[in-house]
Amino acid sequence: QQGDPVEAPAFLAASYACQRNTPQPGHNTLLTAALSVLAESAELNGDEGRGLAFRRSEGLLRSLDRRVQGLAELRGLPCLGDHSRRVIQDLLENGVSSEVEETKSSPRYKAMKLLTGIFGVGVKTAKRWFTEGICSLAQLETSGHSLNAAQQAGVCYYTDLNQPVSREEADAVSVMVEGVVHSVLPGARVTLAGGFRRGKMSGHDVDFLITHPDEGKEEGLIHKIIACLESRGLLLYQQNTRNTYRESAKGAGRPSSSMDRFERCFSIFKLTNDSSYTADNGTGSGGRPWRAVRVDLVVSPISQFAFALLGWTGSKLFERETRRWAVRERSMSLSSHALYDRNQERYLRASSEEEIFAHLGLEYVSPTGRNA
Numbered sequence: 001q002q003g004d005p006v007e008a009p010a011f012l013a014a015s016y017a018c019q020r021n022t023p024q025p026g027h028n029t030l031l032t033a034a035l036s037v038l039a040e041s042a043e044l045n046g047d048e049g050r051g052l053a054f055r056r057s058e059g060l061l062r063s064l065d066r067r068v069q070g071l072a073e074l075r076g077l078p079c080l081g082d083h084s085r086r087v088i089q090d091l092l093e094n095g096v097s098s099e100v101e102e103t104k105s106s107p108r109y110k111a112m113k114l115l116t117g118i119f120g121v122g123v124k125t126a127k128r129w130f131t132e133g134i135c136s137l138a139q140l141e142t143s144g145h146s147l148n149a150a151q152q153a154g155v156c157y158y159t160d161l162n163q164p165v166s167r168e169e170a171d172a173v174s175v176m177v178e179g180v181v182h183s184v185l186p187g188a189r190v191t192l193a194g195g196f197r198r199g200k201m202s203g204h205d206v207d208f209l210i211t212h213p214d215e216g217k218e219e220g221l222i223h224k225i226i227a228c229l230e231s232r233g234l235l236l237y238q239q240n241t242r243n244t245y246r247e248s249a250k251g252a253g254r255p256s257s258s259m260d261r262f263e264r265c266f267s268i269f270k271l272t273n274d275s276s277y278t279a280d281n282g283t284g285s286g287g288r289p290w291r292a293v294r295v296d297l298v299v300s301p302i303s304q305f306a307f308a309l310l311g312w313t314g315s316k317l318f319e320r321e322t323r324r325w326a327v328r329e330r331s332m333s334l335s336s337h338a339l340y341d342r343n344q345e346r347y348l349r350a351s352s353e354e355e356i357f358a359h360l361g362l363e364y365v366s367p368t369g370r371n372a
């Protein structure tokens with residue numbers, strides 16, 4: 001019997017995450033979970049560049065269609081820096097990475113994760129509190145810091161909001177949202193976005209994009225939705241913003257930050273454990289017959305819907321990479337509102353995600369392949 005003379009082919013991988021199909025959860029979860037910790041730790045330190053480098057490594061490994069068993073298999077692959085390769089080598093040889101273990105058990109990482117786990121608390125605030133020695137909710141409470149409304153809700157529903165939302169719960173929230181939207185604006189369309197659209201089985205929130213086939217009918221819709229949700233007792237907290245997006249002749253419709261300008265509402269829903277939903281974890285903390293769930297509602301005019309859908313489906317890395325591809329490889333700027341061609345000095349219209357990929361010269365990646 002002759003041994004197989006053919007060497008295993010090297011993995012092929014493109015360098016932008018938006019050029020790859022990345023299903024969930026991937027074949028290298030030990031490696032991707034570890035790199036994700038290092039990325040998160042860098043992000044929690046405010047080191048965006050370092051965080052992005054680890055996220056790109058993580059994204060590359062997520063896209064591979066088989067399990068990596070030796071470092072040699074990764075030769076020539078993009079996105080993997082020396083640091084990531086060292087961590088991967090440790091994991092492949094020893095099953096653990098000392099750097100990742102040290103990071104996870106460091107007081108700073110633990111405190112920052114806990115504090116940023118409060119809805120309404122970002123890295124800057126958490127950092128300030130940690131510097132003052134605050135490492136727990138109890139310490140935050142006795143510190144005398146006054147919390148804004150979002151943070152108060154975040155502390156109040158901390159346990160519920162840090163318990164992953166299941167598919168079943170997301171479906172139950174969909175039923176609630178559709179009922180309310182259709183009652184305030186018949187003909188409006190509700191689309192599940194975010195991680196659940198990518199096929200994830202759980203998430204930290206549920207994201208919805210809402211539009212109406214007649215342009216203009218969606219104006220002011222978020223306020224009607226909120227009023228109706230409130231009248232039905234479904235909202236525990238909400239914070240909304242109105243639409244501030246305008247196209248400009250110079251393509252400045254490209255927002256300066258990654259924030260978009262749609263009418264939207266970051267909210268906390270009261271999900272009741274009734275017949276319409278049958279998850280096992282059907283109660284909130286303290287044995288209440290309901291639990292708190294984070295819900296994002298975004299309203300888009302139909303003319304921007306394809307861009308909004310692409311932008312709100314994620315993953316975050318997939319979005320960043322698509323925008324980076326657009327600028328660097330096509331001289332275009334992509335946002336959740338529009339695609340602007342800097343060479344032609346005009347906006348490119350699209351009524352589907354497929355058309356946007358085509359404008360960008362990218363092969364279409366379906367939502368379930370965007371889990372970079």
Ligand code: CTP
Nearest residue numbers: 194195202203204205311312313314315316319
């Ligand atoms: N997003 C955005 N602007 C924000 C918040 C989110 O454009 N202010 C986009 C993100 O870029 C992402 C999508 O909305 O593409 C969903 O974000 P999020 O809910 O945070 O993440 P998910 O991928 O849904 O993951 P999770 O399951 O943790 O919710």
Ligand code: MN
Nearest residue numbers: 081082083084
């Ligand atoms: Mn390094």
Ligand code: MN
Nearest residue numbers: 194195205207
């Ligand atoms: Mn989400």
Ligand code: MN
Nearest residue numbers: 194205207296
């Ligand atoms: Mn969200």
